[in-house]
Amino acid sequence: xxxxxxxxxxxxxxxxxxxxxxxxxxxxxxxxxxxxxxxxxxxxxxxxxxxxxxxxxxxxxxxxxxxxxxxxxxxxxxxxxxxxxxxxxxxxxxxxxxxxxxxxxxxxxxxxxxxxxxxxxxxxxxxxxxxxxxxxxxxxxxxxxxxxxxxxxxxxxxxxxxxxxxxxxxxxxxxxxxxxxxxxxxxxxxxxxxxxxxxxxxxxxxxxxxxxxxxxxxxxxxxxxxxxxxxxxxxxxxxxxxxxxxxxxxxxxxxxxxxxxxxxxxxxxxxxxxxxxxxxxxxxxxxxxxxxxxxxxxxxxxxxxxxxxxxxxxxxxxxxxxxxxxxxxxxxxxxxxxxxxxxxxxxxxxxxxxxxxxxxxxxxxxxxxx
Numbered sequence: 001x002x003x004x005x006x007x008x009x010x011x012x013x014x015x016x017x018x019x020x021x022x023x024x025x026x027x028x029x030x031x032x033x034x035x036x037x038x039x040x041x042x043x044x045x046x047x048x049x050x051x052x053x054x055x056x057x058x059x060x061x062x063x064x065x066x067x068x069x070x071x072x073x074x075x076x077x078x079x080x081x082x083x084x085x086x087x088x089x090x091x092x093x094x095x096x097x098x099x100x101x102x103x104x105x106x107x108x109x110x111x112x113x114x115x116x117x118x119x120x121x122x123x124x125x126x127x128x129x130x131x132x133x134x135x136x137x138x139x140x141x142x143x144x145x146x147x148x149x150x151x152x153x154x155x156x157x158x159x160x161x162x163x164x165x166x167x168x169x170x171x172x173x174x175x176x177x178x179x180x181x182x183x184x185x186x187x188x189x190x191x192x193x194x195x196x197x198x199x200x201x202x203x204x205x206x207x208x209x210x211x212x213x214x215x216x217x218x219x220x221x222x223x224x225x226x227x228x229x230x231x232x233x234x235x236x237x238x239x240x241x242x243x244x245x246x247x248x249x250x251x252x253x254x255x256x257x258x259x260x261x262x263x264x265x266x267x268x269x270x271x272x273x274x275x276x277x278x279x280x281x282x283x284x285x286x287x288x289x290x291x292x293x294x295x296x297x298x299x300x301x302x303x304x305x306x307x308x309x310x311x312x313x314x315x316x317x318x319x320x321x322x323x324x325x326x327x328x329x330x331x332x333x334x335x336x337x338x339x340x341x342x343x344x345x346x347x348x349x350x351x352x353x354x355x356x357x358x359x360x361x362x363x364x365x366x367x368x369x370x
Contacts, residue, residue, distance in 0.1 A: 052079030138194030303336035
């Protein structure tokens with residue numbers, strides 16, 4: 001059932017009979033699962049980092065296109081992808097806590113990957129009830145109502161983003177230091193990790209701007225060091241750069257495909273109710289030996305995350321089990337589950353295809369009328 005169908009069904013029910021989500025009741029069920037465990041965060045982060053770096057370093061000396069090289073490349077991409085997704089936790093963890101973890105993540109991942117934590121600050125708009133699914137939400141596109149070309153373009157954009165990102169930090173960043181107008185332009189249009197290319201980011205506060213400048217300078221110096229290495233050392237860095245590009249493009253592609261299944265992307269009607277937002281989000285609780293790889297750090301429990309954005313990733317499986325056991329049989333939360341990511345993407349593809357056919361029929365009818 002699409003979100004539009006769900007809206008219609010819900011709207012025709014008597015007010016007393018409409019399914020609802022009691023946040024208070026749901027929170028009581030999982031009340032002891034909101035405290036992040038720093039030991040789990042640090043252990044997961046450091047072990048994943050060690051495996052990822054070791055696999056990445058093993059790719060170049062391996063025989064070209066051998067099973068060993070391909071295997072090491074896949075392992076490095078999956079580990080780096082997991083590391084990158086910690087940015088999602090950093091945004092939701094209470095400000096002022098996990099300070100050393102934030103610093104370590106930015107130094108070891110955010111800066112080298114050219115995705116410092118400031119680019120994900122707009123993610124909070126995705127969780128504001130009045131912003132979700134609107135033009136103020138940079139992480140939402142009405143893909144189910146805009147045709148399949150937008151889905152394809154979104155995934156293919158993963159191969160362009162690494163190049164654009166290098167240009168942003170190596171060329172545009174120093175120019176923004178001398179041009180306030182360019183600074184505002186770059187901050188509004190080229191400083192957000194979002195899926196909507198038309199998203200306009202609000203200008204940050206003075207305090208946030210200080211952090212942003214520090215992270216921007218670090219990314220610029222990282223890019224500059226690599227550029228100098230290419231110019232002075234010559235031939236040697238190019239295999240490294242090619243591997244970096246392919247790794248980045250692969251990670252972005254995996255994340256883009258995951259994102260296609262994270263929501264039903266049906267909203268084109270402005271502000272949504274909380275229940276509609278929940279029903280528009282999807283959980284993939286089954287087959288964790290598979291879903292954990294493409295949906296790491298809790299991202300496979302996306303509906304649960306929208307129900308409780310501050311819940312740490314390591315407690316999500318237990319929280320989901322409790323909710324499924326104790327919530328009422330008619331709870332909308334039970335409608336957020338899917339078994340496989342493929343089923344979610346195929347459903348979105350079919351709805352986009354049907355939309356295209358409807359629009360084609362409307363155009364044919366208009367031509368016949370004319």
